[in-house]
Amino acid sequence: MVREAFDQELQRLRNEVLVLGSMVENAIIESVESLKNQDGEAARRIIAQDRLINRRRFEIEADALTLIATQQPMARDLRTIAAVLDLSSELERIGDYAKGIGRITLLMGEEHLIKPLVDLALMAGKARDMLHDALGAFIGADTDLAHAIPQRDDEVDALYNQINRELITLILADPSRIGQANYLLWAAHNLERAADRVTNICERVIFTATGEMVEMDAETGGIESLT
């Protein structure tokens, strides 16, 4: 093969994105587990781990820039490296959401939970699965999968709205719950935003494969071409 060294580097970069993605997937799940179990130690681990996520993101960025500078990639290779830069940024932000949930765990301490956190765990699972599949779509250049994933954001949004309604009901019944309700709503908001960022990742997967930049509206299922 003519560009064996470059291809190996590009593959390594893609794998690094997968590794980062895996760290972030775990962080999402573990952050909500720490909240459910009111596990301060787990929360502190998640917060500390966010530094590793951030460092990895910048290492990926540095490697991508080096590859651009030294190899002058073109066409799909260039779009792939642009996707690596974008995806690593999106993953780092999702990691921040997980860290935020860890902080909420510490803020809530050992307060008696005002509601079981089943729905939050469900949200986290769905967001994690969406992310996992989006990264699979990136590696496999699977545009069909990339088109389908954002539609699952509806389910995450529905859970968020349900949690919102329940918390409001609880506050109205007992205003002293407002503090914890606010924390829980914020945790749900972080998970909802994580799922939104997966839509951004899917848009980038489509751009990498086709050269067409699209904007996908998870709510309406609409797709608008921006090129």
Next chain:
Amino acid sequence: MEKITVEHLTFYYGDVLALDDVSISIEDREITALIGPSGCGKSTFLRCLDRMNDSIPNIRMEGQVLLDGQDIYLPGTDVVDLRRRVGMVFQRPNPFPKSIYDNVAFGPRVLGYYEDGSLDEIVERSLRGAALWNEVHDDLDENALSLSLGEQQRLCIARAIAVHPEVILMDEPCSALDPIATLKIEELMRRLKESYCIVIVTHNMQQAARVSDKTGFFWLGELVEFNATETIFTNPVQELTEDYVTGRAG
């Protein structure tokens, strides 16, 4: 506005097919780059645009090359005037073994393209146009061969523009130059395209990406793809083009 239109150009060296049914429209006041592996026909194509292939024995050509809508291969075409209108800069700088001044003045003198006393003005204008005036204006009587290669190439460009061309063809104009001289020539090309139609053959894909507005990709005598440069290098239509620009073919 189209400056050069090529229609169904097929070219043979003896029995060897060098260009196969090439059709392309080249715009005025733009830089058009031609890329492709060695032997793909891009330099042959370039030489078709100013009939430089006429001097090669045993060639055969079909199709048309139109300059401002006029077929340059029609019998009776003034080939000398054609080569004034369509100037050429070659891979290796080739100044005449004369002074800097006489190199630039040569064309206007031979063609009678000057009024009494205006040669100085023509030489200055041309050297300024080639971004060389500041470096040589005190040494116009110096032998052109004393210049660096990069300066010699800019002198060749000055020599070409001294006779008021409309098109400047460049066949790998920077391949003999160092990186700094190359960037100076590229910067000059960007300025020149405001006044001329420029067609450049280059092996350097990054150069084509940097300087050109449109790029044509040749492969085994065929024009595989011709498109805006940003499209060729970010999202080419043809898979072969993608393979070539990513370094996986050729």
